[in-house]
């Protein structure tokens with residue numbers, strides 16, 4: 110009888126030792142992870158994924174936030190995120206949809222269902238398609254905080270901020286003949302470096318922004334606090350189509366790098382020669398997902414380096 114009792118006590122002791130060892134190891138792991146995090150240099154990364162014909166970018170902030178701007182139309186974006194976001198992190202802080210066209214939101218539907226998305230920012234524009242109904246359904250099923258875009262909004266982190274530059278009015282529920290015109294323009298700023306995202310906006314949208322900036326130089330309108338177009342990186346509008354990227358806009362933004370997100374041999378002929386010629390004339394580095402694959406741009410707050418596949 111004693112031997113049976115001793116055996117039970119020995120087993121219980123062993124289990125206790127294992128539990129204590131596990132807790133100590135876990136605490137040790139957390140402590141080292143915190144030390145590693147504190148000593149890690151602070152960089153901001155923007156990856157423009159090759160999602161075929163469409164747009165899809167991931168912003169990794171220096172504080173460890175994950176922000177998406179569009180998601181392409183297929184599962185490519187989700188596959189790339191699985192490789193970029195650690196497997197234990199199931200959260201995305203913010204998903205931004207520039208406008209409700211399939212080549213921008215299609216890939217976001219599965220991402221919203223798979224990840225815990227904290228915030229979704231989009232323009233609320235109505236579209237009449239089955240795919241768009243799926244987008245709306247996944248947004249309404251998610252627990253995310255929904256924000257309808259409006260120029261003047263500011264999203265602030267510890268080391269970065271995002272200014273919403275366009276649209277100038279709330280477009281919720283409005284149906285557009287061409288939703289490209291409703292595209293959100295936003296400027297991401299990390300210390301001294303900046304990125305301008307343009308969705309599929311046209312030259313007419315760009316002209317409104319340029320005019321607003323000129324107006325702001327002379328007036329003190331509330332939008333003028335955020336109305337700066339000058340940026341180091343320009344995500345070129347509408348996949349490099351000649352319908353976007355006017356000379357006035359390029360000379361207002363004056364980027365060092367222009368990123369064009371377009372599918373290899375796409376049926377629209379994007380990017381168009383007119384756009385490429387203009388960017389070359391301004392001596393801007395052109396990076397293209399159709400030629401370069403995924404494009405990663407890293408900022409240390411002062412300067413940028415980029416790498417491609």
Ligand SMILES: [Zn+2]
Pocket residue numbers: 163164210212213309347348
């Ligand atoms: Zn598009």
